[in-house]
Amino acid sequence: MINLLSRALLMSTPLLFGAIAEVFAERAGVMITAIEGIFLLGALGGFVGAYLSGNLYLGLLLAIFTGMAVAAVYGWITVYLKQHQIVTGTAISILAAGLSxxxxxxxxGTPILPLTVEPLKAIPLPLLSQIPVLGPIFFTQNILTYAIYGIVPLSWFILYRTSLGLTIRSAGENPEAVDVAGIKVDRIRFAMVLLAGAMGGIAGAFYSIGFLGMFTTNIIGGRGWIAFAICFLGNWNPLGVLVGTLVFGLAEALAIxxxxxxxxxxxxxxxxxLPYILTIVLTxxxxxxxxxxxxxIPYRKEN
Amino acid sequence: MNANLRDLFLSTFFAVVLGIVASASLLLFLGKNPIAAYTLLATSIIRDSYTIADIFVKATPLILTGLAFALPFKASLFNIGAQGQFYIGALAASAVSLALGERLPGLPGILLVIVAAMVAGGLWGAFIGWVKAKFNSNEFLISMMSTYVALAVMNYFLRTALMEAKHEYPQTDTFAPRLWLPTIFEGTRLHAGFILAVLFALFTWVLLYRTDLGYRIRVVGHNPTAARLSGIEASRIYISTFFLAGALAALAGVTETNGVQHMLVQGFNPTLGAEGIGIAILANANPIGIIFAAILFGALKVGGNVMGQMSGIPASIIEIMEGFVMIFVILSYFVRNFLATRRAKRVLQKSLAV
Structure with missing residues (x-):
């Protein structure tokens, strides 16, 4: 049971990174429909970086860069050129599948055996990990899972308690007002797309170097889309997203x-x-x- | 020629060329000569009648999955689940084909297979339209997720009831030859499914532009408020559009199982749904344009395969070509829009000057 819950928390980590990425971008008005491709190339970047350098953190760094590069292409086409988001995302996801x-x-080349790296290790936190039941579940995790403890409250705080958060939310609710205030709507939106690319890259790398220690072309298998769905189901709120990812993490741990x-x-x-059926039922x-x-909806200034 | 139409053809042509050039440049990473590789691609697809016919074999399911995206798109609905509807169609076609065996003569047997697959895929799709109508659920998400469920359903049957007699691989036995879609050119793999796909593309065009239902679909897509005010029930449109889309994608299942493989194999054709979206985009969601766009993608697939066999270039170059072509086509929308706006401005300025 403890094992199952600990595994559930582990499996919800990448979904949380992805879903929070979506929250920021969608609050600003842009759906990241390229998320499946961002996850996939993030997973690839993470693996390549880790394998070639022998350092998982350099792998993560490369994953962030690849994620942002994909997101930059997506953001340029959808935010600045105002093209259709779902259509562009599909194109990028196909391209990402081929590129990976x-x-x-x-x-x-074509190695005979699959190449592997040693995945991220669980780091038991001193003292805290000794607590019965809670210790093994919450305080014996890898560093990316620990990161989500900070990311959820931080993103909630930024979105609802800072002027930056207000600007982000206004870009998605009432972009004219943002424009009138002298802030460039497209710039806010593009920045959020880049942020989503960085977080989506980390999420993808979690599957390759944080968990499996290898890369296969079907490694993501729709998890990007599940993160996309969780953002909807969590009502574009980091706390709702947290609940959603835990439910999905549990479903995935249960499946395994x-x-x-x-x-x-x-x-x-x-x-x-199960996770896919769950998404349908919850939707x-x-x-x-x-x-x-x-x-x-792309923002166009009235002439 | 109308200036907008000229822009459409020119910009699409350039988009396709740029997409191919962009993917060719990636060959440099493998130390291959892109010009030599693409010369090989161009010459190999017209090498013999078998390869030429294969372009149309590959285009057949793509026409249908392209239509499965384009038809709901006209009603501003997103069917991202053509892949799953395709699997359900293939599954139903296989179940019926195996159950029939030699019991019915060819033609009625094939017709029964087609109807069964289209109804099964249609109902699978109609579910999406139904929850959209009834619960206002996001059809984009539901259709996306339904693909993974369909895949699991297919894998389950391939492991149990439909598994081959030898029980070795997750695939079915070969269907009775009388249930194979007949070959239309001796010595090639080109089967009657291509004609069916073209007929259904024409049917979709007629449906959209010459029937009452098609008019309603387009009104709902263009202006939902106006549709409601004029008494069009959007919920019915949602369900019927998704039924038709599911049925079209399911027919692609028949053309692949009964036309090409003559059995059902686990995880086959995993990119048809996404490619269908690309084709619909390339064709601007026009059913007739989809036929040509699918043939182009078919040629890329055949050429990419031959190129891979002959020069050791990985088959993933096909997806890369498709992806780049799609992205440049999207960019060409922007260019076209820009040109049209500039033209309109000039006309306006001229009329003001006079």
Whole structure:
């Protein structure tokens, strides 16, 4: 049980990075529909950096850069050129799928055995990890999971208690007002897209170097889209997103647990599909959404 | 020629060329000569009738998944789940084909397979439209997620009820040859499914621009408020549009199982849905344009495969070409819009000057 919950927290980490990334961007009015591609190339960047340098943190750094590079292309097309966000995101995700397997080949050729790196280790926090039950669950995790303890309150504080947060939210609710105040709407939006790219890159790298220690081209398998969904389900609020990611992390940990436990009461495929079914059920059952008013709509100054 | 139409053709042409050039430049990373590789690509796709016919074989399911995105798009709905609807269609086609065996003569048997697959995929799609109509759920998310569920459903059946007699691989036995879609050119793999796909593209065009339902679909897409005021029930449009989209994507399942592989194999054609979106974008969601865009993507696939076999370039170059072409096509929308606005301004200035 403790093992399961600890695993659940681990599996919710990348989803939280991705979903908070979406919250910031969508609050400013831009959906990051390229998120699946950002995750994937982040995973690739993280693995390449870690494998070639032998240092996981350099891998993470490269993942951040790759994520931001993808996001920059996405942001340029959607924010500055005002093109359709869903369409652009799909194009970038297809391209990312091709690029990831292509660059694996460029860097590593065709190795017979899959290449691996030692994934991020759990760092037991002194004293805290000794607490019964809570210790192994909350205080024996890797550094990225510890980071989410800070990210959730910090992002909530920034969004709701600072003038920067107000500007970000206004860019998605009432961009004209932001413009009138002399702040460039597109600049705010593009910055948020870049931020989302950095966080999405880390999220992707979590799968390759934070958890599995290897890279495969289907490593993300829709997790980017789940993070995208969690942002909706969490009502564009970091706290709602936290609840959403924990539920999904639990579903994923449960799926892994049921598959490895070997009890065949229910078909394996049901557990694999569980997070996706959960998204569908929750999307249908959620009633009151607090959608940013200008979400997905490019800002054009009236002439 | 109309200036906007000229811009459309020119900008799309340049977008495709730029997309191919951009992907070619990546070959330098592998130390390959891009010019030699792409000369090989261009010559290899017109090498013999078998390869030429294969372009149309590859284009067949792409036409259908392209339509499966384009039709809801006209109603401002996003069907990102064509991949899942395709899997459900393939699954239903396989189940019916295996159950039928030799029991029915060819034509009625094939028709039954097609109807079963289209109904199954249609219902799978209609669910998305239904929850959109009933609960105002986000169809983009639901359709996206439904693909992963469909994949799990297909894998489950391939491991249990539909698994081959030998029980070795997650795939079905070969279907009875009478249920294969007939070949239309001897000595090639080109099957009747291509004709079906083209017919359905024409059907979709007629539906959209010459029928009452198509008019309603476009009104809902163009101006939902006006649609409601004029008494069009959006919820019905949601359900019927998604049913049709699901049925079209499911037909792609039939063309692949009964037309190409003659069995169902786990995880086959995993990119058809996304490529369909690309094709719809390339064709500006026009059903007739989709036929040509699909043939272009089919040529890229065939050429990319041949290039890979002959010069050791990984097959992922195909996705890279598709991705770059899509991105440059999106950029070409921007350029076209810019040109049209400038033209309009000039006309305005002229009329003011007079």
């Amino acid at each position: 397997s292509y660059f694996m080949r460029v860097f590593f 647990y049921m598959q490895s436990s070997g009890t065949m009461l229910l078909p394996n495929e049901l557990f694999i599909a 249908i059952s959620r009633k009151s959404f607090n959608v940013p008013a200008k979400l997905g």
